[in-house]
Amino acid sequence: SYELTxxxxxxxxxxxxxxxxxxxxxLPKKYAYWHQxxxxxxxVLVIYEDSKRPSGIPERFSGSTSGTMATLTISGAQMEDExxxxxxxxxxxxxxxxxxxxxxxxx
Amino acid sequence: VQLVESxxxxxxxxxSLRLSCAASGFTxxxxxxxxxxQAPGKGLEWVGRIKSKGDGGTTDYAAPVKARFTISRDDSKxxxxxxxxxxxxxxxxxxxxxxxxxxxxxxxxxxxx
Numbered sequence: 001s002y003e004l005t006x007x008x009x010x011x012x013x014x015x016x017x018x019x020x021x022x023x024x025x026x027l028p029k030k031y032a033y034w035h036q037x038x039x040x041x042x043x044v045l046v047i048y049e050d051s052k053r054p055s056g057i058p059e060r061f062s063g064s065t066s067g068t069m070a071t072l073t074i075s076g077a078q079m080e081d082e083x084x085x086x087x088x089x090x091x092x093x094x095x096x097x098x099x100x101x102x103x104x105x106x107x
Numbered sequence: 108v109q110l111v112e113s114x115x116x117x118x119x120x121x122x123s124l125r126l127s128c129a130a131s132g133f134t135x136x137x138x139x140x141x142x143x144x145q146a147p148g149k150g151l152e153w154v155g156r157i158k159s160k161g162d163g164g165t166t167d168y169a170a171p172v173k174a175r176f177t178i179s180r181d182d183s184k185x186x187x188x189x190x191x192x193x194x195x196x197x198x199x200x201x202x203x204x205x206x207x208x209x210x211x212x213x214x215x216x217x218x219x220x
Contacts (some may be wrong), residue, residue, distance in 0.1 A: 033207065037152075042203060042210045043151065052209075086151050088207065094156075095167050096141060096207070101150040 002026045002091045004099035011105040018074040020102045022087030025068055030089045032070035034063060035099075038083045046085075047072060074104075082106045108132035108209040115214030118194055126189040126196075126214060128204030137161065137187040141207055142178065142189045144200035154202070157187060167196065172198075194218045 012018045018096040022032060036083040045054055047063035050070065060075045070089075074081055087099040116124040128140070139162070142154040156170040157178045167177045175194075180187040191198065194216075201213040 035210075037151075042212050043205075044210065045208055048208060084150070088153075094158075094182070095169075096143075096153040096156060098143070098151050098153050 002097055004087055004089060004097045006087060006099040006102045008100070009061055009103045009105065011107070012077050013107055015077060018081070018106070020072045020074075020085050020104065021086075022070045022099050022101075024089065024097065026089050026097060027065060027068050027070055027089050030091070031064065032065055032090055033068075034035075034058075034061075034072045035086045035088065036081075037086065038082045042093050043086065058098045074099045077104070077106050079106050108206075110204050110206070110209060110211035112204050112211045112214040115202065115216045117217045117219065119220050120139050120218055122194050122218070123190070123192045124194065124215070124216060126147070126202055126204075128187050128211060129190075130185045130187070130204075132205075133209075134136060136182040138206050140178075140180065140187045143196075143203045143205055144201070145213075146197070146200040149200075151203075152200070154189070172219055191216070 031049045035043040036046045037043040046057050046061050048072050050065045051063040062073045085099045086101045109131045111129045118124050139158050141156040156179050157166045178189040196218050199218045202215045204211045
């Protein structure tokens with residue numbers, strides 16, 4: 001069965017580039033999406049269809065894919081970007097796949 | 108876009124609960140709607156989805172809830188539902204309704220005796 005795998009944690013200093021990966025066999029055929037969840041809040045979509053940014057999401061957030069891996073890049077990470085990040089995609093029958101989440105620490 | 112969940116609360120193991128999600132700000136009848144839950148201190152877990160009627164209106168569920176949970180929709184009310192039966196303590200979570208582009212604020216379901 002398809003799964004999406006993320007690293008449990010990523011840590012960067014303010015102003016550095018943070019990269020969060022998501023790997024899975026579904027990704028070459030299906031779009032990747034990224035959601036940000038700050039502590040105590042509902043998730044918010046930050047990237048859709050691999051690399052598109054919803055309105056209101058800062059330009060420092062970008063997405064890319066290559067083969068079985070999708071990457072969320074935060075260029076010049078800020079303290080306010082500290083959150084859990086989840087990737088999602090779908091399998092061949094359109095069931096939703098969710099990654100386990102990555103805790104981004106900016107310190 | 109606004110998604111507002113309701114119906115959460117405390118229920119005993121083996122009990123039932125129905126969650127509702129009222130949607131506005133988009134063409135609800137065309138949307139595929141999902142429930143995603145988050146147990147305390149854990150990650151997001153997809154619960155299930157209902158397609159738009161135009162795409163067949165079919166449902167799919169995650170293995171842990173299949174045969175216990177049922178998703179339905181009422182396009183005339185811009186609302187969709189999660190009927191949860193035979194609840195277990197491990198179903199305790201915040202339940203979010205989501206189009207996966209937009210999210211509600213969630214409603215807490217606690218299963219405990």
